[in-house]
Amino acid sequence: DTEVTQTPKHLVMGMTNKKSLKCEQHMGHRAMYWYKQKAKKPPELMFVYSYEKLSINESVPSRFSPECPNSSLLNLHLHALQPEDSALYLCASSPNVGYYGYTFGSGTRLTVV
Amino acid sequence: AQKVTQAQTEISVVEKEDVTLDCVYETRDTTYYLFWYKQPPSGELVFLIRRNSFDEQNEISGRYSWNFQKSTSSFNFTITASQVVDSAVYFCALSGAQGGSEKLVFGKGTKLTVNP
Numbered sequence: 001d002t003e004v005t006q007t008p009k010h011l012v013m014g015m016t017n018k019k020s021l022k023c024e025q026h027m028g029h030r031a032m033y034w035y036k037q038k039a040k041k042p043p044e045l046m047f048v049y050s051y052e053k054l055s056i057n058e059s060v061p062s063r064f065s066p067e068c069p070n071s072s073l074l075n076l077h078l079h080a081l082q083p084e085d086s087a088l089y090l091c092a093s094s095p096n097v098g099y100y101g102y103t104f105g106s107g108t109r110l111t112v113v
Numbered sequence: 114a115q116k117v118t119q120a121q122t123e124i125s126v127v128e129k130e131d132v133t134l135d136c137v138y139e140t141r142d143t144t145y146y147l148f149w150y151k152q153p154p155s156g157e158l159v160f161l162i163r164r165n166s167f168d169e170q171n172e173i174s175g176r177y178s179w180n181f182q183k184s185t186s187s188f189n190f191t192i193t194a195s196q197v198v199d200s201a202v203y204f205c206a207l208s209g210a211q212g213g214s215e216k217l218v219f220g221k222g223t224k225l226t227v228n229p
Contacts, residue, residue: 033217042204042219043158056216088156092217101148102217106157 006091006105014113015081021108023074023091031097032074034066035090037107043090049074050097081112115140117207119220126195127228134190134223136205142166147181147188148206148217158204164188195227 004025013019023032031050035043048056049068057066063085065077074091091105116139126132138147149161162172164181172179176193192199205220 042221043217044219045216048216090158092158101160101163103160104150104158106155109156 004091004093004103004105006089006108008108009106010109010111012111012113013078013081015083017081018077018079020078021076021089021091021110023076023105024072025093025103026072027093027095027103028071029093029095029103030071031094032068033092033094033102034074034076035092035104037088037090039087047076048097055097078110081110083112086111115142115145115207115209115216115218117205117218117220119203119205119223121223122221123224123226125226125228128197129194130227131191131193132195132225132227134192134203134205134225136188136190136220138186138188138205138207140207140209142209144209146208148208149179149188149190150204150206150219151201152204152222153201161190192225195225197227197229200225200227 007022011019033048034046036046037043045058046060047066052068052071063080067075088107088109090107092102094102118137120135124132145166147164151159151161162179169181169183178191180189188205202222202224204222207218
């Protein structure tokens with residue numbers, strides 16, 4: 001299995017809702033990442049998990065809460081989002097933190113109404 | 114600070130033409146990694162190539178080739194005999210091997226449209 005699987009593929013949520021994005025990989029990778037991509041922009045790093053511990057938070061607002069329950073799973077909990085948070089959320093993994101090459105999922109396209 | 118510049122915002126070619134996508138990078142690291150990713154309209158980022166800073170050999174994979182020149186801090190990507198399926202946004206990216214190695218810094222992307 002050489003994939004990173006993200007669910008759901010599309011999500012529409014209201015500003016008062018609580019929802020979660022899920023990311024799963026079974027490649028034995030020990031680093032997992034969340035990226036946010038606005039339309040016509042490059043992906044921007046949000047969070048990095050290394051060996052299930054949060055190693056980088058790129059000053060992301062607290063309405064985004066990441067969680068790594070085990071080495072294969074990465075969640076992003078969403079609460080009280082704003083319309084400007086609408087974007088494509090991409091999960092990625094790599095064998096270890098850094099430069100070994102990243103495998104990206106197909107993303108969750110989030111719309112906040 | 115690390116930076117990747119893709120000066121071409123959009124390129125449009127006719128099928129079977131060759132096309133080169135430019136990438137210029139800045140880093141203070143002596144060891145670093147460069148990547149190219151393809152993002153079709155469906156959204157996923159497809160890995161194309163990774164090249165480390167010590168390996169300046171050009172690489173060819175089918176219709177794709179990459180020209181890494183450390184002297185000009187460039188890592189250009191050429192598609193030979195382009196096809197409609199090559200239409201996508203292409204990102205060049207950089208990762209440091211020391212501090213900041215967790216972070217993949219992307220250029221702004223080049224949107225390639227291949228017309229039949």
